[in-house]
Amino acid sequence: MPLSTLADAPVFDRDGFTFRPLAVPSRGSTELAVWALDLAPGARSEAHHMDREEVFVVVSGKVSAEIAGEEVLAGPGDAVIVPAHAVLRIGNACPDNPTTVTAVTSAGMKATVGDATFPPPWAR
Template identity: 40%
Template sequence: MPVIRTADVASHQMHGSTFTPLVRPATGSSELCVWRLEVAPATDGVPHRIHREEAFVLLSGTVAVTIDGETGTLTPGDAAVAPAGSTIRLANPADAPATVLVTTTVGFTGELADGTIVNPPWVN
């Protein structure tokens, strides 16, 4: 069984958050992507439309997840699912970092409000 060690992957910074890829094509997956998302304290997050379904499980801290204008607060162990085509935003209103496990499918992309397509390196 292949093991993907956090120490062996490069993290990526975007919009005040750190994305650490774990499962993706570059690590042997053909269908799934999983990454650890660390959201800095007092981060508002950037709204973006997702082109594929995305699921979030909060591991530590607090995050507010907004999906198509509806906001819910996650505490550790809680999960949220955003359908393909929805507009999402993750915010950390707390004064401590939050850690989220995120999963989607290979080929995931997003779109910023200005129309810019984001093809995140942590899913390739």
């Protein structure tokens, strides 16, 4: 399947974050996982980590992130690079407008939140 459209992507909502998988195993990708991610105004994730490196490229708005205790602020065109196993909290730094990012990682990645480890449904 050489084309995976955003319009046909399944939608996963979690705490002010909307995930739309573009290139994941269920949509034809075997090595990479790519999804569009919309952050509602003021949305902030819980602390978590992934077993693979992740990269978030800001399309619009601003992203704030705490990565292994380091704070970063990213705007359109910037990439936030999160090493594997680094504890991450990511959020929309715009209190009144949504933020859009493109997320990239490896197919088969697993997330850990608290004591639970699982493959996120948008990455399958």
